[in-house]
Amino acid sequence: MSQKKVLIVEDDGAVSDLIAAYLGNAGFLTHTASDGFSMQMALEKDTYDLLLLDLNLPDSDGLELARTLRARTQMGIIIVSERSEPEERAKGLEIGADDYITKPFFPRELLARVRNVLDRTSSNDDLRIDRDNVVMFAGWTLDKSNRLLVSADGTSPSLTPAEFDLLAFLASHPNQLLSRDTLAESVPEIGAESGERAVDILMSRLRKKIGDEKGESQMIETIRGHGYRFNSQIKHSAG
Incomplete structure (x- = not known):
């Protein structure tokens, strides 16, 4: 298996070096950039599997950088920021980040989140299709094993890991009232601490x-004041 490449965009050299060393020891290839310009230069020269992005950069707004990148790539994006307010976490999800971790962080937790996002975003052609994990509803086919959603005409919308996990959870609980807290807990990229607005944005x-x-x-x-309910009839693949 080839080594995964991680681009670390962080203007604090000590933090950047810490992350690079820890991920390097875990078997990842890392490259660091101290600002938005350096990040763009790095992306022009090479491709990366994951971006760790600080929001407070000297020359750029990290949220805008993430928004621009998400519009053109499905590369994993984890925001690493001192901004710990639920509103800031919600903004990160709104622009399409796959995860959000606040500083100061425990390096082992960061590593776990990196691996989690890479597992969810990496394509795997050797995955076995489990028919119990293939469900159909309203003209859509949801393959949970291969993390793929296909429409009746064969097109496949580009879902972020959080969007896919949310849809998979809804489809696994049809015709049930699901509170926002329950939905937040079911999607690792949200986390219960992010608040109800993060769920609404993702939905x-x-x-x-x-x-x-x-x-x-x-x-x-939408069940006003309570949460959401997935009303489509679910059919399981007979393949």
Whole structure:
């Protein structure tokens, strides 16, 4: 298996060196950049599997950098920031980051999150299809094993790991009222500490990608004051 490459964008040299050393000892190839310009130069010269991005850069707004990158790539993005408020975490999810960790952090936790995001974003052509993990609803086919969503016409929308996990959890609990707290706990990228708004933002993004943007089809129903309910009839693959 080839080594995964991680780009660390952090203006604090001590923090950057710590992350690079820890991930390097864990078997990752790392490259560091101290600002947005250096990050762009690194991305032009090489490809990376994961980006660790600080928000407070001397020449750029980290959130805007993440938003721009998410629009053009499915590379894993983990925000590493001193901003610990739930509102900031929600913003990170809103622009499409796969995870958000606050400083100061425990290096072992960072490593676990890095591995988790890479596991979710890496393609694996050798995955075995488990028919119990292939479900169909409203013209969609959801393959949980291969983390793939396919429409009736064969197209596959690009879902972030958090969006896929949310949809998979909803499809596993059809016709059940699910609170925002339950949904937050079911999606590792959100985390219960991120608050209800993070769930609503993620749900809005998911609805848009599956054609239920305004909730008009009632595939995902909003139960005001309580949470959400997945109303589509679920069929399991007989393959």
